[in-house]
Amino acid sequence: MASGVELTVPVYRLKGSGHGPSVYIQANIHGAEVQGNAVIYQLLEVLQRQELYGDITLVPYANPVGCNHKNGEYTLGRFDPITGVNWNRMYHFNQALPGKFVETFPDADTSTILETFQQWMLDDIDDQLDHNIFGLTTGRRIAYQLQRMALQADLVLDLHTGPISSKHLYCPEYARQSASFFDIPHTILIPNDFAGALDESTFCPWWDLQQAYKNIGRDLSFNKESFTVELGSQELIDLDEALVDAQSILSYLQAKGSIADNGFEPQEMTRYGCYLKDYKVFYSPMGGMVDYLGEFGQPLAAGQPLARILRMDNYGDPDANPLHYLTLDQTVIPILHFASASVNQGTELYKLFSNYFELKK
Amino acid sequence: MASGVELTVPVYRLKGSGHGPSVYIQANIHGAEVQGNAVIYQLLEVLQRQELYGDITLVPYANPVGCNHKNGEYTLGRFDPITGVNWNRMYHFNQALPGKFVETFPDADTSTILETFQQWMLDDIDDQLDHNIFGLTTGRRIAYQLQRMALQADLVLDLHTGPISSKHLYCPEYARQSASFFDIPHTILIPNDFAGALDESTFCPWWDLQQAYKNIGRDLSFNKESFTVELGSQELIDLDEALVDAQSILSYLQAKGSIADNGFEPQEMTRYGCYLKDYKVFYSPMGGMVDYLGEFGQPLAAGQPLARILRMDNYGDPDANPLHYLTLDQTVIPILHFASASVNQGTELYKLFSNYFELKK
Amino acid sequence: MASGVELTVPVYRLKGSGHGPSVYIQANIHGAEVQGNAVIYQLLEVLQRQELYGDITLVPYANPVGCNHKNGEYTLGRFDPITGVNWNRMYHFNQALPGKFVETFPDADTSTILETFQQWMLDDIDDQLDHNIFGLTTGRRIAYQLQRMALQADLVLDLHTGPISSKHLYCPEYARQSASFFDIPHTILIPNDFAGALDESTFCPWWDLQQAYKNIGRDLSFNKESFTVELGSQELIDLDEALVDAQSILSYLQAKGSIADNGFEPQEMTRYGCYLKDYKVFYSPMGGMVDYLGEFGQPLAAGQPLARILRMDNYGDPDANPLHYLTLDQTVIPILHFASASVNQGTELYKLFSNYFELKK
Amino acid sequence: MASGVELTVPVYRLKGSGHGPSVYIQANIHGAEVQGNAVIYQLLEVLQRQELYGDITLVPYANPVGCNHKNGEYTLGRFDPITGVNWNRMYHFNQALPGKFVETFPDADTSTILETFQQWMLDDIDDQLDHNIFGLTTGRRIAYQLQRMALQADLVLDLHTGPISSKHLYCPEYARQSASFFDIPHTILIPNDFAGALDESTFCPWWDLQQAYKNIGRDLSFNKESFTVELGSQELIDLDEALVDAQSILSYLQAKGSIADNGFEPQEMTRYGCYLKDYKVFYSPMGGMVDYLGEFGQPLAAGQPLARILRMDNYGDPDANPLHYLTLDQTVIPILHFASASVNQGTELYKLFSNYFELKK
Incomplete structure (x- = not known):
């Protein structure tokens, strides 16, 4: 930083016996999304009493610039205060790598592929970090250093929260079977398109590589597998709830064989999925002050009010209305809403599941 | 504003029959404290069916600069984004006025005093607004225009909220009898010291005038009477709760004779008071992420944890602790806490009643 | 906005005789880049004494959300304070339109094409503005409304500034002949790739259409033609300099036949160009406080210092240096630098021409 | 901070021979006012070749929270981003101390008074820092720790800058003779009133003590002696200009006998003074975009334009004017102006000397 302060990130590495998939878990890449740090605390507390098959790396406070940056009372949520770029859109992706790899190693065995392709990706990241005469943005430097660690694991969990939000999960389409190991009732299935996030930056290259081999x-x-785990609302620390979320992650790790079987089972619940293209943002049609009505996680029938907007400037005006009810003409499930009651026209009011379906194990 | 946009404020004036005290109610002088607008909405809905004895003026969105100013997702809470000055510390107070008035009108009758002193104060405000060759700050211009309206009323209510907060009331010491008309369990009794706020700027001159007459x-x-009514948490609109708060205000207005008796009675509840000097701010002794534990409105015994602070950077360090419990050595009642879980050393963590007592009617 | 304030934008339309290309000029889409408003003022003053061949539309304060948004003393420069998205990356572009158009009208004459394709684009924008059940972001609504006006003109000028900056021009590669009509010594030649900006959103569709017809x-x-005209530094209004810049624009308009010949000629100067891919950002290799040394517009030889970074925390440390000189191993021309002396590692320090060349008329 | 990062401040202590007054110099208590760090760099470079009579303590980056806090591209200037409180209004002042001291030590000799009263003040500060069960704000903790060092020196210099500013000096009225040792043409003479700043917090107690002894x-x-030295504009580092300012400070230190005579003499210049009450802020009478015209340091005759405000929304309106010239009806000297061209009604536009006079040595 400007005064010469060096910001560092604590990294906890737990050694496994080596016969299970390795794991990378980070939290708080977005400054206000702090609950993941509490989940990592609870994971560390539980994991020291478990038998580990895979190495587990845990990184709280993944973005020390973001998590120390206050704008007024609140922590600035999602983007670099200087450039406006979302901290979770700066990971690296080299589209050309899988094709070139398959060309170079058309006949390699799986373990050679796993090891060598991982090395290619690490070298590619190192190139970005070290051999750029014009330098690198703050956000990319942070992201690439984290990604370097994540790329060395088989399973990647990026712990986030929404603004005011229920729990939900971003899951690659091909890994939908794994969604049911988490105690999270709502899952967004994402396609193999890199849009800058950590989960994509770690699973897309392997998905592409698989496709490239299929082509030959x-x-x-x-x-x-990589997931973005949305733990609930931002600006909150709740250590008791963090223990609940830690159990859910342990259930996934046990199911994948990263830790020994010790009774970490997913809860029975109805799980809903929807495709990313059907995960809709509802933008406010007007400025005003919002009374959010749509209950998280519950199907909201067409025509039922999602929110009502107070417009006191319209009070007493015969041609206008001080209360506007917002509805949709289809059934949706509200997942999260904006953090503030004051909105402009065009503010992202709600995120909603549309065309959702039950996710079966 | 810079682009030439003119910001205006809606003012609703309801005419009374003239044989009860007049009322001024404003909301949202702090940008993020929006719930008062919803209370004014509910008051307007109810009042149009009541018989009014005093004139009632209601001003939502009292600070249009503040309530439209976003810093990230949130509305900037409490101060002018350019100068840092608290929007509720810019009202006018002329300490010399009461003394000069009593000197000029030592023998005037009460109604002459009421009318003439009010006029002196209005003229004084107008002087500030209009006859200042070097101009006036943004905040003072807004404050003085509001104060001009408030000074014309007998009863003044300034609707605020805390960050994350229970309901509480700021009440002048001499008006403590009136605190029991509100459905608010916690009251801070404030002395006759002007510190810049609207309530003080409207009751202190009269209190001083009374003292000055007593001296002769x-x-x-x-x-x-003037009150600052703290409705709960900022960044929230809840129209149902607003109706509850409107009922509480109507109970006060009926008790004071501003509206006809129509069954608006205060709820039975234990009401606690504390003096302003005993309304304590508890500052965080360290930076970290806070799990707030102290329950609002409930006495917290000495030694019971107010909060615990997560310090993941200390995890695994034998000389440090990742969880710090914060306690006090006296019983307090937590009233509100900071809006964010991320704090620096020295952040205002909690506001607390100490040395509190039961307020009897 | 939240309080119900409606933000509007002044639009000035000057009617031409109809036998010259029509013109659209906007300013201040980025909040802090205000000088374009002064240029529009001076253009309006001069244009009322000129003979106009084409219609001219001028839009100052194009983004009233941005230009009224203060963060501390400064106006927030480049992005939506809520989402972080750059205000100049939200214009609309429908890649499929040109191909579909050529399929539909393979043999239409030029004037039919001009009129009909423009109408297609306007209809496409209207679709986005009006037929979206989930709504539209604040930034897109602003951008689309501006783009709707820009698409109706032949020549589009988007007036910007850099942070602390010399004058420069973004010019489509195919229109490089026109760069010499402006009194701007440095031109960035941009390819036919849409990246979200107004200039691209108005010229790329026509360039694509031309290619699509070439293919048949x-x-x-x-x-x-569309240009982004960078007038110098942000946060400054200089009406005298604005008259100089207005003359430069008038010289372009006269050369293109939008206004009658009245002696508006470009100044003699050496003009340099560089391709967008060679317009480099230099990121700070460390946090610290920067004494910017590279002079704008002048070639800086390899090895000459671009800046020196003060690191007082290193003072007296035998292994570190309180002053770091930053150099490059190639000749560059500094065009602009960061607005503040305090930088983090990775802050965008300078933008530079590399591999530049003289632009001949 | 929230992630556990500890912010520290570098402190440089140079040992003197002990027969001259000791010196404390700090810089950058306001985040954006960075040039003082460069002056401290140049002072350190020069001082290591001088003979020191008094100890000299130099503290750059005095406020590491402020100087690392970005709001957009800029460093947040003057206040705590969470509370809005000016970082330079949080020093400690105990009005009762001097009176109590004189009562306790009515007959002590000067050197006992100097030593013991200093110790009283240090103990008082330590009390605030360490014995406060409810804690201390971030800003007070920073301020008190700095003040603790400053109180141990005889001469205190607090290095600041204005927003966009000429050089000027805040000087206690009783020390006006010393103003002429600095190469600064404009001096504000401040009375013995504590308003929260470092200079006041260090000289007012001694002034009060002197008065209290006079009373007996x-x-x-x-x-x-304590001065606030305003070095020019914020957000700038200029190492060459810093050397000029270092020379000016060395001239003062030589004159006071803190360093050996080595030819550091003040420049010949006309120096102007004005009393704090005549140092006027001129607030903008309207929102708009400002072309600042008043030249710093030069008397501006009554009626001459200080600035012109562009209001494009008024263009073409027969009842309004797009250009407003701002004038005063008295001669003033402009000292600094606001950092941005975009202003609201009520923004602090200029600070001006009125009723100024020549300061003679």
Whole structure:
């Protein structure tokens, strides 16, 4: 930083016996999304009493610039205060790598592929970090250093929260079976398109590599999975709830064989999925002050009010209305809403599942 | 504003029959404290079916600069974004006025005093607004225009909220009897010291005037009261709760004779008071992420934890602790806490009643 | 906005005789980049004494949300304070439109194409503005409304400034001949790739359309040009300099036949160009406080210091240096630098021409 | 901070021979006012070749919270981003101390007074820092720790800058003779009123003590002086100009006998003074965009334009004017102006000397 302060990030590495998939878990890449740090605390507390099959790396406070940056009372949520760029859109992705790799190693065995392709990706990241005469943005430097660690794991969990939000999960389409191991009732299934986030930056290369081998007639599977786990609302620390969320993650790790079986089972619940293209943002049609009505996680029938907007400037005006009810003409499930009651026309009011379906195990 | 946009404020004036005290109610002088607008909405809905004895003026969105100013997702809470000055510390107070008035009108009757002193104050405000060759700050211009309206009423209510907060009331010491008309369990009794806020700027001059007459042997009473009503948490609009708060205000207005008796009675509840000097701010002894534990409105025994602070950077350090419990060595009642879980050393963590007592009617 | 204030934008339309290309000029889409408003003022003053061949539309304060948004003393420069999205990356572009158009009208004459394709684009924008059940972001609504006006003109000028900056011009590669009509010594030649900005959103569709017709063997030209004109530094109004810049724009308009010949000629100067890919950002290799040394517009030889960074925390440390000189190993021309002396590692320090060349008329 | 990062401040202590007054110099208590760090750099470079009579303590980056806090591209200038409180209004002042001291030590000799009263003040500060069960704000903790060092020196210099500003000096009225040792043409003479700043917090107690001894008939002098040195504009580092300012400070230190005579002499220049009450803020009478015209440091005759405000929304309106010239009806000297061209009604536009006079040595 300007005064010469060096910001560092604590990294906890737990050693496994080596016969299970390795794990990387980070929290707080967005400044206001702090609850993941509490989940990592609870995970560390529980994991020291478990038998680990895979190495587990845990990184709280992943973005020390973001998590120390106050704008008024609140922590600035989602973007670099200087550039406006979302901290979770700065990971690296080299589209050309998988094709070039398959060309170079058309016949390699799976374990050679796993090891060598990982090394290619690490070298590619190192190139970005170290060999750029014009330098690198603050956000990319942070992101690439984290991604360097994440790329060395088989399973990647990026712990986030929404603004005011229920729990939900971003899951690659191919890994939908794994969504049911988490105690999270709502899952967004995301396609193999890189848009800058950590989960995409770690699973897309392997998905692409699999496709590239398929194109030359080989049907391989690399058992790499990445999830963005949305733990609830931002600006909150709740250590008791963090223990609940830690249990949910342990259930996933046990199911994947990263830790020994010790009774970490997913809860029974109805789980809903929807495709990313059907995960809709509802923008406010007007400025005003919002009484949010749509209950999280519950189907809201067409025509039922999602919110009502107070417009005191319209009070007493015969041609206007001080209360506007917002509805949709289809059934949706509200997942999260904006953090503030004051909105402009065009503010992202709600995020909603549309065309959702039940996720079966 | 810079682009030439003119910001205006809606003012609703309801005419009374003239044989009860007049009322001024404003909301949202602090940008993020929006719930008062919803209370004014509910008051307007109810009042149009009541018989009014005094004139009632209602001003939502009292500070249009503040309530439209976003810093990230949130509305900037409490101060002018350019100068840092608290929007509720810019009202006018002329300490010399009461003394000069009593010198000029030592023998005037009460109604002449009421009318003439009010006019002196209005003229004084107008002087500030209009005859200042070097101009006036943004905040003072807004404050003085509001104060001009407030000074014309007998009863003044300034609707605020805390950051994350229970309901509480700021009440002048001399008006403590009136605190029990509100459905608010916690009251801070404030002395006759002007510190810049609207309530003080409207009751202190009259209190001083009363003292000044007492000094020349006249014992007068002017029946002026001003309160800051803290409705709960900022960044929230809840129209149902607003109706509850409107009922509480109507109970006060009925008790004071501003509206006809129509069954608006205060709820039975234990009401606690504390003096302003005992309304304590508890500052965080360290930076970290806070799990707020102290329950609002409930006495917290000495030694019970107010909050615990998570310090993941200390995890695994044998000389440090990742969880710090914060306690006090006296019983307090937590009233509100900071809006964010991320704090620096020295952040205002909690506001607390100490040395509190039961307020009897 | 939240309080119900409606923000509007002044639009000035000057009617031409109709036998010259029409013009659209806007300013201040980025909040802090205000000098374009002064240029529009001076253009309006001069244009009322000129003979106009084409219609001219001028829009100052194009983004009233941005230009009224203060963060501390400064106006928030470049992005939506809520979402972080750059205000100049939200224009609309429908990649499929040109291909579909050529399929539908393979043999239409040029004037039909000009009129009909423009109408297609306007209809497409209207669709976005009006037929979106989930609504539209604040920034897109502003951008689309501006773009709707810009798409109706032949020549589009978007007036910007850098942070602390010399004058420079963004010019489509195909229109490089026109760069010499402006009194601007440095021009960035941009390819036909849409990245969200107004200039791209208005010239790319026509460039694509031209290519699509070329693909079916027709060689058409539509005489559409769009430029981003960077007037110097942000946070400054200088009406005298604005008159100089207005003359430069008038010289372009006269050269294109939008106004009658009245002696508006470009100044003699050496003009340099560089391709967008060679317009480099230099990121700070460390946090610290920067003494900017590289002079704008002058070639800086390899090895000459671009800046020196003060690191007082290193003072007296035998292993570190309180002053770091930043150099490059190639000749560059500094065009602009960061607005503040305090930088983090990774802050965008300078933008530079590399591999530049002289632009001949 | 929230992530556990500890912010520290570098402190440089140079040892003197002990027969001259000791010196404390700090810089950058306001985040954006960085040039003082460069002056401290140049002072350190020069001082290591000088003979020191008094100890000299130099503290750059005095406020590491402020100087690392970005709001958009700029560093947040003057206040705590959470509370809005000006970082330079949080120093400690105990009005009762001097009176109590004189009561306790009515007959002590000067050197006992100097030593013991200093110790009283240090103990008082330590009490605030360490014995406060409810804690201390971030800003007070920073301020008190700095003040603790400053109180141990005889001469205190607090290095600041204005927003966009000429050089000027805040000087206690009793120390006006010393103003002429600095190469600064404009001096504000401040009375003995504590308003929260470092200079006041260090000289007011001694001034009060002197008065208290005078009241019992002793006429003592303590040779304590404190100045706020305004170096020019914020957000700028200029190492060459910093050397010029270092020379000016060395001239003062030589004159006071803190360093050996080595030819550091003040420049010949006309120096102007004005009393604090005549140092006027001119607030903008309207929102708009400002072309600042008043030249710093030069008397501006009554009626001459200080600035012109562009209001494009008025263009073409027969009842309004797009350009407003701002004038005063008295001669003033503009000293600094606001940092941005975009202003609201009521923004602090200029600070001006009125009723100024020539300061003679």
